[in-house]
Amino acid sequence: MVTSIASVCLSGSLTEKLHACAKAGFDGVEIMDADLTVAYESPEEIRALCQRLGLRIDMFQPFRDAEGVEDEVFEENLRRAREKFRTMNRLGADLMLVCSNAGTASIDDDQVAARQLGELADAAAEYGVRIAYEALAWGRYVSDYRHAWRLVQAADRPNLGTCLDSFHILSRGHDPAGIEQIEGEKIFFLQLADAPQLDMDLLSWSRHHRLFPGEGAFDLAQFLFHVLRAGYRGPLSLEVFNDTFRQTDVYRTAAHAQRSLTWLADQAAALDHRRQSILPAAQPPRAIDFVEIAGVDLAEVDHLMDQLGFAFRGRHRRKPVRLWSYGEARIILNEQPKLQTPKIAGLGLEVADSAPAAERAEALGAPPVFRNTSTGEQNLRGVSSPDGTEIFWNDQIGPDGWISEFEGGLAPNGDSGTIDHVNLSYPWQDFEEAVLFATSVLGLEATPAAEVPGPLGLVRSQVMHTADRIVRLPLNLAPPTAPVPPRHIALACDDIIAVAADARSRGLQFLAVPDNYYDDLAARFPLAPDFIHRLKDLDLLYDQDDAGEFIHFYTPTIGDFFLEMVERRGQYDGYGAPNAPVRLAAQRSLLS
Amino acid sequence: MVTSIASVCLSGSLTEKLHACAKAGFDGVEIMDADLTVAYESPEEIRALCQRLGLRIDMFQPFRDAEGVEDEVFEENLRRAREKFRTMNRLGADLMLVCSNAGTASIDDDQVAARQLGELADAAAEYGVRIAYEALAWGRYVSDYRHAWRLVQAADRPNLGTCLDSFHILSRGHDPAGIEQIEGEKIFFLQLADAPQLDMDLLSWSRHHRLFPGEGAFDLAQFLFHVLRAGYRGPLSLEVFNDTFRQTDVYRTAAHAQRSLTWLADQAAALDHRRQSILPAAQPPRAIDFVEIAGVDLAEVDHLMDQLGFAFRGRHRRKPVRLWSYGEARIILNEQPKLQTPKIAGLGLEVADSAPAAERAEALGAPPVFRNTSTGEQNLRGVSSPDGTEIFWNDQIGPDGWISEFEGGLAPNGDSGTIDHVNLSYPWQDFEEAVLFATSVLGLEATPAAEVPGPLGLVRSQVMHTADRIVRLPLNLAPPTAPVPPRHIALACDDIIAVAADARSRGLQFLAVPDNYYDDLAARFPLAPDFIHRLKDLDLLYDQDDAGEFIHFYTPTIGDFFLEMVERRGQYDGYGAPNAPVRLAAQRSLLS
Structure with missing residues (x-):
């Protein structure tokens, strides 16, 4: 070529x-x-x-x-x-x-x-x-x-x-x-x-x-x-x-x-069986292996994990890195002295074969990233995405992999949590680049873009996902004059009302939802007043589509990210988009 | 209402x-x-x-x-x-x-x-x-x-x-x-x-x-x-x-x-003769009375005026303000201790009646501006436009007006110069506001918008003008990620080749035009090689339309503005738009 x-x-x-x-x-x-x-x-x-x-x-x-x-x-x-x-x-x-x-x-x-x-x-x-x-x-x-x-x-x-x-x-x-x-x-x-x-x-x-x-x-x-x-x-x-x-x-x-x-x-x-492939085959991820949060001081994140019911799984035996898990969801906290503002810095993906995934990425111009790996540690291959977020591929999942490098922690808890989606935000001008990276390098598919009104303009959102929708990366585009919104990790649980009540009992203050939201909710859906009252009491947001229901809440923002906890009931397939304006307005009101 | x-x-x-x-x-x-x-x-x-x-x-x-x-x-x-x-x-x-x-x-x-x-x-x-x-x-x-x-x-x-x-x-x-x-x-x-x-x-x-x-x-x-x-x-x-x-x-x-x-x-x-007007009638300007440049230190601007052949008309008898003129074009230099970067800060417009012009502007929500005026000085009414540029109206034109407040200068020179246009630039998000201000408050008309490719993106340009096209204000819109380009004042003269040669003899370095421009010019128009050589020698730009020709050059940028000298031959009605990319590229190359 x-x-x-x-x-x-x-x-x-x-x-x-x-x-x-x-x-x-x-x-x-x-x-x-x-x-x-x-x-x-x-x-x-x-x-x-x-x-x-x-x-x-x-x-x-x-x-x-x-x-x-x-x-x-x-x-x-x-x-x-x-x-x-x-x-x-x-x-x-x-x-x-x-x-x-x-x-x-x-x-x-x-x-x-x-x-x-x-x-x-x-x-x-x-x-x-x-x-x-x-x-x-x-x-x-x-x-x-x-x-x-x-x-x-x-x-x-x-x-x-x-x-x-x-x-x-x-x-x-x-x-x-x-x-x-x-x-x-x-x-x-x-x-x-x-x-x-x-x-x-x-x-x-x-x-x-x-x-x-x-x-x-x-x-x-x-x-x-x-x-x-x-x-x-x-x-x-x-x-x-x-x-x-x-x-x-x-x-x-x-x-x-x-x-x-x-x-x-x-x-x-x-399309032409006579031609050789130019790239190693794409390796659509089977799951998200981990999300990495980096920053100079992540004590506040530890506290948040604890309040949400994550299990502390230990410190890395050599590096200033800690692991928390929530069922199958793993979040790595990587203390980096030069990074003042905590952020979502990396994403691990489970794939069938990590070598062609990395080779394909490199053939598509993504620079390989150095991962500080020593003898006896699992070496994950990875690349830097255009905005600097690091992507790693792992084809050796399980307790013998990199997880075994963490020591001194607790056993995983019994929760059936998973990472529901990771929301990545970008300045408006980097959007197409991010979408192409997700399709060509990560092997994801794009759903049609949507627009969400926020207090500082329209936020454009496009969900990238695997065919089975197990891995979902909504990409958000900030309006040109507005700051890039924080990114977030959404965790799925089975009983969000219990999770929210537990988290509150541990002192977590959720992002506060306006009372007016619940009045509007009562208009939008014929829900039982008791149920709405329960949602309101716990600052939970609600949505439904033809296939099911969605209940979720947001944590406060730490640095450039926050967490979301979600429960999908039935076959609900969205992300609570009608509730995004509530979140955007509430997050802005905390800043001003 | x-x-x-x-x-x-x-x-x-x-x-x-x-x-x-x-x-x-x-x-x-x-x-x-x-x-x-x-x-x-x-x-x-x-x-x-x-x-x-x-x-x-x-x-x-x-x-x-x-x-x-x-x-x-x-x-x-x-x-x-x-x-x-x-x-x-x-x-x-x-x-x-x-x-x-x-x-x-x-x-x-x-x-x-x-x-x-x-x-x-x-x-x-x-x-x-x-x-x-x-x-x-x-x-x-x-x-x-x-x-x-x-x-x-x-x-x-x-x-x-x-x-x-x-x-x-x-x-x-x-x-x-x-x-x-x-x-x-x-x-x-x-x-x-x-x-x-x-x-x-x-x-x-x-x-x-x-x-x-x-x-x-x-x-x-x-x-x-x-x-x-x-x-x-x-x-x-x-x-x-x-x-x-x-x-x-x-x-x-x-x-x-x-x-x-x-x-x-x-x-x-x-449209309804039974109804009373809501606003005093618009007062489309007859001419530009003056342009005001403000900044803490304007010595460099004095030097530029002198090189271009402006006449120094004196210092204001009370304020730290100087007047230069070039034929009918008047530029006021206003030294303001707090303004580090020199800029085009105000515009004086000649109108039939300044009172209704100011009253209309105020009825349209433009705040009146205080003008430091003392007994015996002409009091010009004015307002602040949305971006802060001050607009003044003058209905008493002539030597008995505000010009008489300047002392110690030279007589006006005999040049037949005028202000051809004043180019005002804006961040992209302020464009509609600027256009509406020019139509509703200043009584100007809009020509269709054009787009000019620059090295940092497309610059949108819309010319606002009076029906007779004596007053022309091209408005330029910066691309969202680019800095707002400098504004400029264009002066019209009768013999730009002589003016350019004189200015050069006084040491003025024009914005340098690439040689390639003249090769392209030779392709675009069947011009005599000698003429092109003369243009090239003096860094002059050239354009023509069905009705005439346009020759112009640009000065270096001082702070947030620069000057342009133009000669219109015949009934040429544009602004040398095909040459704008040359200017944008040259100005950027000086910055980087």
Whole structure:
């Protein structure tokens, strides 16, 4: 797989973009004309920098509004093009993207368009330049890739081919199967972009909302499969216009982009039994092995665990690490002198085979993390996720594993607790990256995103989960002007009323729920007044769906996290989303 | 005019919202059910707080999915409603908004819907509650205000009326003239929201992109005119679901909201010759009188003025203020000990009559600013705009005005300079507020917004101008993660090549333009090589449109601002937008 990316996908100056693309492992780049125009570096310098970085300049783009015009306009277009061909010669780029005319086209005649494309290609040939002609989804007369291909065939020049762009094809609902009818060698370039299914005008959708592969609604694996079947052997290139990616850190976004392409190539290979997989198979987790909380002083967390009924399972025999368990739920407290604010710092996942899980993650660009492991201790392989949260995989579950490294604690208690879900929050601009990491590296699936009104704006929430829904990671996105909300660990129990009463008897003050909530609850559901009174007495929240009920409470926030205790009755499948505004408002009121 | 606002428009807790609404001068509020649910204060406390603040609770909302259902579902709905009626009694709210059923409706039969609405109203009557029934634009069977009105008529209960919402009517393209057919007394409530013309699904458009009146594409003045003609005498209430306003400072947004309503009421009154104007007439500026730059040390600015060929016109005889002029362009330097970073702090506008201009601004909620004025000095009235920039109005232009207070300077030079435009930048979340302030308070018009790619994301730009385009204020919106870009003053001259050469001879280093820019320019326009060489030699930027040409350069940035010098040739009407990416990239490269 040879990868490339259009410079327009990334933030920063052209040289910053090039460094980031090289670091992320791209083989080449498409240089956007406008990025070169605003650069102080000459085309020769950019060419030399790309050489040093090992990046090919796969394409120079875009050249607009070339064909379908009156002859005198076309003469001026040829003059424009020659200036750009000269720049390309200096840059050492030999392929130019020509988009179908969306601005100045005045002649709806394929013969004219084909003749002009042929003349443009002849002019390009004088400079050793090839032309890749692409149908823009909003091209005036040419907006279908099949039409663009017919024009390329009619012009019939060796240095004229077509460029396929998944957005322009799939956004129009055009069947990509027709790509197989195109001669592979005449597909000069391939641009890939995903997009959410939005009901809006094509131009705005394309210019602002494109996503990296795997993040939107397009079936890009199938799309790529058709392109490869047609015989295309050039680079897989990303051209993603996205308001957010234009702003995010260029190194991080380049790594994110490269991850999406690797994932896509692997997905497309899986559709073709003749191809080898590109990645080790994903290892969807069977369960959450542990959650790690790190901070300089975790005494308050110990106290909270004790109040909730966790069993203290001991200190690690060598490291300043403690283990608490609640049934099958394990929480590790890792005292780290440099981390002032306690936070959820890591996640252990149980998998069938940890080696391919880690190898897949590393092949997807996730850096392996060093785990302080000594002789006789279980060595868990792990990587750092883009936001720094560490992920570890464990395929040797049980008392002989890492748990045996903890000493001096109590026996596990008999509670049947489990980790119900771990809620991870992110700044708004890191959301797509987090979702792609969860799907491609962790092997999770995404449910449709929801929005929760909070006092500081709408919080977007997307649940990532395994097919059996045993592992659930709701991802929360803070509104741009608001601080990132705390993360939390939700523990499932069998009898939350008993658990809550016990915890209260041990002095735990739950997050206080407003009385008005219970009045509203009485309106929403025909519940027995005694039951509502019991909920209110214990600050418990309640929800129901068609399949069951959900009762839960929240602990106070410690540092950047808090805990939630939940009981699922029947087949309730949600997370108490209608109650999230209550939590958000209550947590904010404690801060102000 | 009696004003109201739905609590959902604003950020914060319910009590914060109520305080902000009262401070902004609203007469009443619509309390959103969800805002009460998450509040710790009881309904009685909210009621008492509203009484103390002088706010009426005009409506409690919304009650959803009431009608068009099977009888047993309706029984449950009645039970739900009774719980809410009890809450309303405690709150002292006597009007409930009932939205047409969008979720559970299963019977498409007007007789059933009308019967159920009648029964709901009868139940409400037991609690002294009135019902305002509204057609949601996406209601399952009822999505047209005329249909909702027919159902209200059919149900025929004294405590059942209709609620009109401009979004639900205008987003569907329904003719609001039909509102005049509704009995005024049966219009129980009026909700107003503007919206941009977006090609997207109704629900997303409504839930995320509503705007305050005057900020979108709807003709709300005409809409309101019809409602008033129908005989409606209740409050004008805002119900604006907007992702941004949910996040912005609640006091500032409430003031912004109130400004929009006052403006709208005035616009609607102007359509009806029988009504008196609500506001003094707008005074669109004839010219920019001066721009004020403030900062603790402005020596660097003096030097810049001198290099550009400004004339030093003297020191103020009493205040630490200096005046420079360039033809008709006047820039005041105001040394303020507490302001470390120099910035554009104020704008003087020439108007026909300054008193109504200031009175209109104050009626629109802009606080008057104190201007340090002594006996014998011209007293300019002014207000503070929402971001703190001060606006002054002057109707006594000439040497006898405030200019005569400056002493010890040189005579004005003979240059024919003017202020071409003043570019004001804002954080992304303050953009609508700035646009509304410019239209309603300053009497400017808006051109369609454009987007400029910068190295840290897309910069949105909207030009506000007078009808004659003599006064032009482009407003720039920073991308959310990027710092707010510097503001700038653009000066127009007759011969920019001479001005640039002179400035350079005085040692001014312009913002350096990349060589690549001139290669691109040669491609874009068929310009003579000598001319391009001259531009390049002087770091001048160039643009042309159908009507003329534009040549300009930028000075280095000082503090939070810089200057631009422009020459317009022919009838060129833009601002060199194609060159803005060059400026943004160059300015950033100087920072990093």
